[in-house]
Amino acid sequence: IRYMGILFSYSLYSSILLSLLYLSYKWVLAGENQHAYNRTALWLICLVALLGLPLSRLAASIGADAPAAVMPEIEMGQIQIGLEADESAGFQPLWLTAVLWIYLSGVVLTAVQTLLIASRLWRIISAGETVREGRYRIILTDDRSIAPFSWWRYVVMSRSDWNESGRMILTHELQHLSLHHWIDLAVAQIISIFQWYNPSAWLMREEFKTVHEYQADKAVLESGIPARDYQMLLIKKAVGARFPSLANSLNHSKLKKRITMMYNQKSSASRRLRGLALVPALAAAIAVTNIDAVAAVLEETSAARFFVEETSEPVAAEIRTAVNGLPSTESSAVFTREVSEKTQDSQMSPATVSDHTGNAVAAAAEALTAAVSEDDKTSRKTAENADSPELVYSVVQKKPEFPGGDAALLQYISDNIHYPKEASDKKI
Structure with a gap:
């Protein structure tokens, strides 16, 4: 709580970078049939958004120190400066304190919701029957309302799904596990917790899931399963309980886009150059954070505290x-x-x-x-x-x-x- 102002200021800065980079990605790359490349681009967007502020501060300190010659050490002890009484000294605007409480409340509620979903997911895994599949585990449950999903090293599906289309579903879900898609979702969810007010954070998580489904669908078709049979399975499983925060579900809502992507040809290597559009987007995002009004807000929120103590002592x-x-x-x-x-x-x-x-x-x-x-x-x-x-x-x-x-x-x-x-x- 003591550093909540710094965390909120950092969250605002990273959300500006994330939003502009996501919009650029959505514009130039989202529709391309180059799923591994797009997944890498999404990861780079997350890393740049999270590391942008620390790297900019580091670059500024290096730039400031570079031209200096031998610099003597200056140690300033406790300096007391007497000033005329100022009623505003030691206080911060009421609205800023309210914003900090609202932000903290959102973080706590989103984190609690994530933990509840994780708890429910783990209860389903613990209660089901386990079938070994190499280094992975297949969990069979009697609850037919649960759509097949995968997480960490587990594939969960109902017994009826296993009996009807077990191998087809397993091929799809094992692709999620082998590519460690659950790590992407975990990172995206953490970002969403601390940027719960930012729509781009939630859309980034959905974009990760869409790319994951494209990759898993491609693996199924390359295994020799007829596209028509697989598409009928997706349509049948379009309903059912899902775990959008943490797990990859077979019935991801982008069904129409997934079926359309199956018929799209793989994008040429030259199309990857479209990713260079993210560079000017990053420059624009940094420029926005350096606007005087924006920088002032970031600076003010960084210094904000929940509880402010007023200092009053005799002068000098x-x-x-x-x-x-x-x-x-x-x-x-x-x-x-x-x-x-x-x-x-x-x-x-x-x-x-x-x-x-x-x-x-x-x-x-x-x-x-x-x-x-x-x-x-x-x-x-x-x-x-x-x-x-x-x-x-x-x-x-x-x-x-x-x-x-x-x-x-x-x-x-x-x-x-x-x-x-x-x-x-x-x-x-």
Whole structure:
């Protein structure tokens, strides 16, 4: 829950890539009779969508570090900066918190639904009669309402189906198992859980299943089974319980497309070049994520939290400790940042930022102390003029201040504390 904002932001980024790449695939490749190639293309779309954000961050960090020379290590300790009280500090918009709860609810519900389907599937496998078929297992069930399906190393069908068309069904389902189609569906389902709001994620899963059925249908026809007999079997088994999330069912709903594909000639090798259309689609997807408005939303959701704690402390405790007697500021909020970066700043010597900051604070303290000393001398002279050498003032009429006033103090600190440019570019 602590990192839900980061997960949601990552989900949004990957969903943009997945959506545009899927639409391009559907446009240029889905109708081609090159099933192994299409399956590979679908896998590449999933991998690019999932790894796009980490790879882009890695490329950005390498690009930022490449031109740098020897870079001294800069260690910034705990820096406390006093600012005027800001009512928005420590809070996030209510709508963003609501969005996080909605997203988490969708993830949980989709995951629970997947687990329930898996549980039902396993109960059917456990309750059926097992028949060995090499390294695979055939599960025979008395429930005739269940359409034949396969998952992992199991082929499940009713006894009546086994007696009527057992070998034909087995040829189809064993092709699913030998090609490990269940792995595709498992990955597609995981993506659908974390992108439950994205229609393209669900359509990608269905696209995987369609390609799987094309491959299994092709294996049946190549085994010598008459196409007409096999098509009649598909029509007979067009109804029945299925497990769309995890298993490959014989009665996949794309029956018309499957029968049509059986008569299509294999696509020529040159048709595979159509897959190059995915490259500009990827470029367009990355461009979309870099649009200022989109990038701002991704950045804001990444920093979102379910519970936000407000920080409220006295201002600049270190400075007050260095200069005794300074009054505290009631209307100040303190924002503490722990930063560890490596950078090289033309305005900085190869010293630590903590030392540099300490020098600035020490200079301010020294100036304030000098002002106190000056006022103390004035107080002593006043006491001497009053013929009261015993009199020592504990409170002076003019409070000490930085030479030039508070504005000069802020300007001095601003001129002498430099934030690492690399961290600033990365919005760290």
